[in-house]
Amino acid sequence: MKNISVKNRVKIARIERGDLTQGKLANLVGVTRQTMNLIEAQKYNPTIRVCLLISKHLEKSLDELFWIDE
Amino acid sequence: MKNISVKNRVKIARIERGDLTQGKLANLVGVTRQTMNLIEAQKYNPTIRVCLLISKHLEKSLDELFWIDE
DNA sequence: TCATTTTGTCAATTATATATTACACTTGCT
DNA sequence: AGCAAGTGTAATATATAATTGACAAAATGA
Numbered sequence: 001m002k003n004i005s006v007k008n009r010v011k012i013a014r015i016e017r018g019d020l021t022q023g024k025l026a027n028l029v030g031v032t033r034q035t036m037n038l039i040e041a042q043k044y045n046p047t048i049r050v051c052l053l054i055s056k057h058l059e060k061s062l063d064e065l066f067w068i069d070e
Numbered sequence: 071m072k073n074i075s076v077k078n079r080v081k082i083a084r085i086e087r088g089d090l091t092q093g094k095l096a097n098l099v100g101v102t103r104q105t106m107n108l109i110e111a112q113k114y115n116p117t118i119r120v121c122l123l124i125s126k127h128l129e130k131s132l133d134e135l136f137w138i139d140e
Numbered sequence: 141t142c143a144t145t146t147t148g149t150c151a152a153t154t155a156t157a158t159a160t161t162a163c164a165c166t167t168g169c170t
Numbered sequence: 171a172g173c174a175a176g177t178g179t180a181a182t183a184t185a186t187a188a189t190t191g192a193c194a195a196a197a198t199g200a
Contacts, residue, residue, distance in 0.1 A: 006119045021176060035158055037178065044157065045119040047187080049076045052138045062132035068122045091146060105188055107148065114187065117157080 007069040011040035013058045020057075029053040077139040081110035083128045090127075099123040 014020050020028075026036035031050060039046050039054075046054075055062045084090050090098075096106035101120055109116050109124075116124075125132045 006122060023176075031157095032159055033177085034160085034179085038158090041178080045117040047115040047117055047157070048121045048136050049115040049138075050157090051118045051121075052076060052136065056138065062136065066118050066122065066132065068119075068126065093146075102189055103147085104149085104190085108188090111148080117187070120188090 005042075005069050006045050006066060007042060008039070008066045010036075010054055010058070010065055013060050013065060014040070017058065025054070025057060028057045075112075075139050076115050076136060077112060078109070078136045080106075080124055080128070080135060083130050083135060084110070087128065095124070095127060098127045 014022070014025055022036050022040065023033045026033045029036070029050060030053065035046075035050075038044060039050070051062060051066055055065055058065065084092070084095055092106050092110065093103045096103045099106070099120060100123065105116075105120075108114055109120070121132060121136055125135055128135065
């Protein structure tokens with residue numbers, strides 16, 4: 001239950017775009033840079049709202065960006 | 071920032087399957103029935119981990135199930 | 141109709157996502 | 171060498187996701 005971990009490629013996708021820093025993406029999404037840092041480091045599970053906003057600004061689908069690592 | 075709401079069609083997708091009650095789906099996902107009820111009623115934003123598990127058990131993509139209502 | 145299952149909802153608590161402030165380390169630029 | 175911008179991370183505080191226990195009402199089926 002608690003040992004299922006979520007992975008993401010937010011950092012990769014952001015860097016691929018070339019024009020976004022952690023801070024800029026955080027601003028666009030409406031979270032702090034520290035929160036974005038933790039998300040990119042895959043240190044915890046963000047809410048779907050934040051994920052949807054990340055997905056929107058990185059122009060990637062949710063399914064491309066987030067998955068269950070089993 | 072706070073006025074962006076997340077919508078989902080979890081309830082519709084669950085009922086379409088025909089074999090799952092709120093309680094059964096909650097069990098599969100590993101949350102309580104009350105939590106699943108609130109998610110289906112779109113009363114708050116679940117974490118991506120819960121969304122991924124819902125998506126897996128309903129056999130729908132994240133993008134089909136969750137979106138931003140603007 | 142009656143019994144059982146399923147759902148909606150409430151109040152109170154716990155767990156955790158997110159904010160805030162801060163600081164050190166790296167990287168790129170000139 | 172510097173300075174500025176970007177990053178990783180820590181400690182503490184706040185907001186809210188999620189739990190627990192409970193009850194009434196609606197739905198389902200005999």
